[in-house]
Amino acid sequence: MSRTDQRRRRVLRAVAPVAGLLAVGLLVWQGSYAAFSATTNNTGDSWATGALTLQNDAGTGTYAGSTSAVFTETALKPGSTNSKCITVAAGGTTGGTLKFYRGAVTGTNNPAALSAQLTTTIQATAVLAAVPSPAVGVNCANFPAVGISTITAAGATLSSLPSTYAAGLGSFVVPAGARWVTYKITYTFTSTGSSAGDNALQSSDAAADLNWEIQ
């Protein structure tokens, strides 16, 4: 072996650790350069590709992240009942688990007691790979009679519905790509069982968001 060869070999040996560590430094620098700056938050609709998206149509066929109420129920009395339908659309390059939960129950007068008398049943279709057709209107015209599941427990009330994703109802496994699930939400104002109890609910009101989340 010539001395040149030996020298080259020694140089290369000395360079190798330097090159390896420089590459580490590059990764660390590249990682830290952008990731932790305070200004890189995506806001509004400008989320990155590959993200999950979730929207609902409030029964209108037009999808948005936040839609206005389907239930605006006035003049309730024991026995009052109504059903509304909402289709939720999920999209993105990753899948997730879709669950339903309610927002906080609010109100100006006795919302807790009223929401405990609003017996709620939620039914859902399977995860659909196409927009429901014919369209399911807000009043549940065309809500299918078969292939649906009831995701609430018997006797569930607006009050007892879960309010977090972790406890959420449904747990539909949604694969990547565009998917739809239609929900039918039915409430019945159930009597407390006594006139005095029912009368205590006079002039009461309750309000809540209906939430869907995919993770």
Add this chain to the structure above:
Amino acid sequence: MTVTLEHVEQEPDQLTPPPYSKKLLFGGTLGRIWLWFVAGCIAVTIIPMLFGWRPYVIQSGSMQPRIKVGDIVIASPNHDPKVLLGHVTVFQDPEHPSRVKTHRVIRIAEDGQLVTKGDANQSADSVTVRVDKVRGIGRLMVRYAGLPLVWAKTGQWLYLFLFGLSLYLSALIVAKDREPYEYDEDPEKDPEDDDALETELATDTAPVVPRQRQSPQEAPQQSPQAAPQPAPKEARLLGMDRRALKRATRRLALRSTVLLVVGLMLALPTARAAFAAVTKNTANSWTVPNWNYTNEVNALSPYLYWKLDETTNVPAADSSGHNRPGTYTLATSSTFAQSFTQNVLGGLVTDTPNRGVTIKLDSCINSATSVASIAGQANITVIAWIKGASGTNGKVVGFEKPQTGVLVPSNGTYDRMLYVDGTGNAWFGVYNTATSRSNLRP
């Protein structure tokens, strides 16, 4: 075959460099770079732990494109919301307390909790984070360094195997690519005196020795070649033992290193940067009005509505707004007090005032003479709250011809009578001679 070829290359008078020189040099250099790189990644991840910083391997992609799956985020403890605001923060997931999540703090809620969001998510996380659940603020990130762990956790065994293989091969090739004088495995050389060898090499006079790694089975074939340089048998045996020991030690060290590397990487804590999206149907409302009995009755647009809640002998007021009052008409030859008991409480629990009247004897309340009589109606609706007592009976409401009081059969005609019979039955009948009547008892 192979052995034969090697023999040709190993002609003692042939001074060509050993066959591995260029390729092995290249491979060895690459192997060294790779090993140093992996070791460097581990060092960068581990060393900050000395200052109390903690590395977290990112397992999912909601912080893309800034933080990718397999990146290692190194976070230092911090619980100051003002500092955390806007920064990548590692915290205990409030929804899954056993998991750690890495998201950005986008604002501070009114209750002081942190609102977090994945950069790649469309909306903020649905549950806020208590400041004391924060593990740290992102300080350093090592791109991709946690990938082996992600592969292990997600069962991508092929990648993991390839990574392990690359380390192993690098280690092997680096072990092979050494200075020639380091080749102590050469059976023809007495390896005891490395210094002597070095001297030999330095003077460049020593013949190039075969550097073939030799298994004991190959030794006999090699022996003719080795014959010109015989070695004392004992020394050779001793050398073999030492060589075997060295080889075993080296192998052990190599394997321990690989195991240590893999072990260290697998022991790193992981953090989720979970994809999530929320959609809301907002402000659904349910309202119970103040149901008022008077309002409910009047909502039916009655012809007249007597509450009979008077407390003195005045005309019974018409609450329908149609001004069709009634007259308290006494039973024959009786006083008002004998005919009526007013201000009887407990009629309708939700109505105020909550009063009724007890009608006794043949007394009644009839429409005042000022009220025009109405023609017979094909359909009528009568709503009356009555509370019967055992044995009490009588008409409740109906049409009669005179407007002057209780009808006696000789006094005129009557029709559409609602009455109770004293045994709990309510009846509705029409004139004449009870040709039709219905029992309304529920």
